Amino acid sequence: MTRLLPSLRGIPRTIVFGATLTVLAIGGTFLLDPYRNFQLATIAAYFCATAGLTLLIGRSGQLSLGQAALMAAGGYGYALTANAMTDAGVTGVPRFLAGMLAAVAVSGALGWLLGLAGARLRGPYLAGVTLTLVIAVPAVADVFSGALRGDQGLQIAYDGVPPVLERLIAVEQWQAWVAILVAGVVVTGLVVIARGRLGLRMRAVRDDETAARLNGVRSGRVKVTAFTVSSVAAGAGGAVLCFATQSVSPGAYTLAFSLLLVVAVVLGGLGSIGGAALGSALIVLLPWLLSTATASLPVPTEVAQRLSGNLSILVFGVLLIVVMLVRPGGLASLRHRGRRRTARSAPELAAPAAPAADPDHAEAPVAAAGAGAQHP
Template sequence: MTGRRVPRLLPGLTGTRRVLVTAVVLTVLALGGTFLLDPFRNFQLATAAAYLCAVAGLTLLIGLSGQLSLGHAALMAAGGYGYALTSNALTDAGLDGLPRFLASLVAAVVIACLLGLLLGLAAARLRGPYLAGLTLALVIALPAITSVWSPVFRGDQGLQTAFNPVPTALERLIAVEQWQAWVAILVASVVVTALTIVRRGTLGLRMRAVRDDETAARLNGVPARSVKVAAFTVSAAAAGAGGAVLCFITQSVSPGGYTLAFSLLLVVAAIVGGLGSIGGAVIGSMVIVVLPWLLGAGTAALDVPAELEQRLSGNLAVLVFGALLIAVMLLRPDGLAGLAGAWRRRRARRGGSALPRAATTPPAAADSLDPAGVADTSGHSRTIPIER
């Protein structure tokens, strides 16, 4: 059945150019939106942007390659410690400002990439609960690692970094919290744009092939083990960037900030937003930042007894996140990002027009879009580019 296509924004652009232009437009809008927020809201926005880097990498790893990681908090911690160690060393060497930040950010991403590469090499031989157990052990071992090498990582106290003031050219225009939000938004924009390009490219197509049927992918010449390692490395790089940004915001990093509960919270954000969806990662990151604050504000407004408030502190958020996760899995398995697609389909039906191809394509086929946006349905064969 043929039908008219739904009008798109920027119809003259396709492929990578469209992704880049869209990223620039959304980034400018986000930077401008910081002028409408107070300092605390800008701090929340900066934190959500830092989480977005890790959640976007995690949703790419689970949603596209099918590898479950429960240890992305440890990868964020690797980025945070890498940023702090490099920043402190450069501060002692007399370097500050933007060069110090960029060098520390690059070091954080490189360290997280190396750790992700090691995990990826192990993940290529493991699957299911064994892979989840490996990544889980990494998070549990993080406090012990920082204690054993306490002269470097300072144990439970963690590391502190030098304060990063607003640049002189902007100090009369924006406050410190707004400057931190700007930095976090810019870094998150670069990370998310890179992940989107990967998702739409050859590597993303190979990830889907390995996820759907690893044996069939191997028979078609796809190097499944290399694809798994690459997926873990790319996801780790995104998590490392998020950890570096979080260290930049809080000016400290410690093992207490990257617990098992936080690692599971990142998984919840990816699932609630929608696995494999970059837009879903944005939604999930905002949820895990805003929802605990809303619950705390609601508890304070109800004027509950002090003993009950102490019991609810921290536990109520976990309970609500668990209930939200169950509700999403039962009612909307494709996450909150799937609501937009459902709304478009209902709108098309009400308009009496034929459904666009993207809306009528089955979920399994819609997830196999190639970089040009052409669906690779199960009824058609497709040659996957192979590097010989």
């Protein structure tokens, strides 16, 4: 993108790059069958959550194990609002936008409360608080079973393809389009934040909180903001997942799923948005590949049933160990390694010959070197 549009810098370049990737992803849906498009919509929903999580952990240094609960909050917020809008006779895009606003509002408020706790807690204490939030999701659904329908969850009205596109695409492709658009907006916003002043303050607080405070950075406010932003991204992912599956239930947001999101971020590479995308694709496609391989093998029925629930967890555990031993920076670090190899293999440019000594200009480079030493 830099070579094509060298004049773009900063936020405009990030927006153009994100829009280009979004359009390419939408165009790629024409090459996929309905089930693959559904998988793509699921990956986009998870991508919102993992991108927010990698920003929280990798940039601000706060460990959260409750990203699944924040996705559930977004999903329930979307479902309740969508059902209310349906009862009021509102459908289509207005209903979707209202549901998305409710989802990010609910998840953002919950993340703000977690951020207040995160500003006072560290390490395992903060992880314990977020872990408790995930465990409490089924209990909250049971307590408010009148509105949340307990373990059965909420069903939303069918939201099909707009009449203009009915003859062009299937409903699964339409869901993939919506999921990709939402993920594009959310992730582009996260990249802008990570590369802006807030991202710099997050890294300052992560590296040395005391030094950040001495330099005028309010660490508590930065931590709360990081949690809120991450929660909004997770809520958007939960809303998109509810839109694609037409339902939301506490059984879809378990402790195992929340830990799987953390594993996806670590495998992809902490602090890397591209790594979050790789991790999201991995946690969707790998279980499907394993189940397909298991079904094709002559395995007894009892063994196949046991493998279907435990084999993917075992493989993820092995992958996590191998990646941490071989590439601690995650899968995203492979790209930087390739760039370093290319730079090493490229011929070195010949250094320009030093000009002859000139007594009239001898002091200029010395003064410049001194200024550079004083102002790194």
